[in-house]
């Protein structure tokens with residue numbers, strides 16, 4: 001029998017540094033090119049003997065995320081990028097402790113519970129849009145971040161977001177960029193070294209930390225019916241402080257707070273961007289909403305009869321997946337795609353690459369929501385499209401996010417159109433999530449017929 005090769009093909013890169021320098025500047029392009037050139041399993045050489053294995057086939061991704069998942073942990077890189085902020089919360093924890101915390105959080109994400117959040121989502125969207133004036137210009141990713149932040153704090157923690165909403169998004173963006181630059185830099189200063197940037201990062205971190213601690217103490221002070229997610233976590237800490245310390249409660253709260261609004265906000269922002277460039281899709285969506293809803297607010301039970309709305313959101317998540325790459329670190333040897341790999345191997349799987357793979361999506365770079373209307377989701381291999389990951393570590397908030405994206409889009413698209421201010425395309429910036437570089441500046445156009453209907457109703 002021929003011996004198994006241990007090294008898949010891949011770009012050679014430079015001696016000593018591999019493709020590390022190119023990766024620092026244009027990581028996604030380098031990985032996408034490597035996938036095109038070398039196929040389903042690619043060896044990516046990095047600096048000083050380090051490497052990654054890039055996996056580009058749905059069946060192999062399923063192997064890592066689902067079938068052989070017990071051989072893997074989250075990667076050191078993902079942990080390093082998020083640990084200061086998220087600590088050992090649900091996204092980063094492992095093993096029995098992760099299982100316990102996930103069980104604790106799960107009830108807040110059951111379908112029936114998520115449906116109860118619908119009114120809050122719609123009310124927040126309406127209240128947010130009340131501040132918009134016809135013809136004014138806004139940076140729409142910031143707007144969506146503020147809106148989604150308010151929704152997350154109310155639904156998950158039972159509180160109002162307060163005047164900080166504005167500063168939360170700005171501080172978070174700064175911290176993400178700072179952290180990614182730091183990780184990609186060959187010289188890594190100690191975190192407390194007082195450069196102006198590090199000082200600003202520390203201030204941003206302190207602000208978010210203080211905000212989350214304040215949420216926790218406010219929730220404690222108010223008491224309430226105890227059914228929201230934060231109350232459940234607090235009760236678990238009070239019952240068993242050996243498992244959940246105050247620091248752990250802070251980590252879980254911060255994780256749910258950030259994971260619970262940042263990605264959904266990006267989905268909404270990219271959706272408006274894509275609709276603005278595709279007037280035919282925009283008007284088809286508007287027609288569907290008008291027909292199904294007339295002048296009333298969308299409810300969860302409406303979503304089944306709004307297939308085009310669902311298709312628009314799926315398509316936005318395909319083209320601009322907020323979580324654009326997931327990684328796993330092997331804790332024992334494993335086999336994949338005909339190769340044997342030792343423990344310590346880091347595997348990368350990219351939604352950005354798979355979602356634009358022409359084997360699964362015709363004209364992959366084109367925004368065409370219609371592709372989802374004829375049962376494509378059921379025909380696709382299970383991990384060709386995986387905006388929410390897969391296996392036991394799949395996103396706990398998938399149902400929450402899809403409902404929020406649909407209800408907010410329905411509420412706002414009925415009342416507004418968004419026009420791009422600049423003609424040049426907005427480039428995606430791969431930070432911890434896939435963000436629009438420089439923001440998305442849009443002009444807000446109020447739809448005449450809804451304005452008239454509102455005037456009649458008032």
Ligand code: HEM
Pocket residue numbers: 074090091092102255256259260261263264267321322323326327386387388389390392393394395396397398400401402
């Ligand atoms: C469009 C919006 C969202 C996207 C694209 C998204 C994407 C993801 C992905 C890909 C993962 C898996 C990461 C991995 O396997 O390494 C994940 C995990 C997670 N997400 Fe989301 N997410 C979204 C919304 C949300 C929301 C709304 C919440 C909470 C309210 C949330 C909370 C979490 C948590 C806690 C985890 C870790 C789960 C675990 O490891 O047990 N996410 N998300």
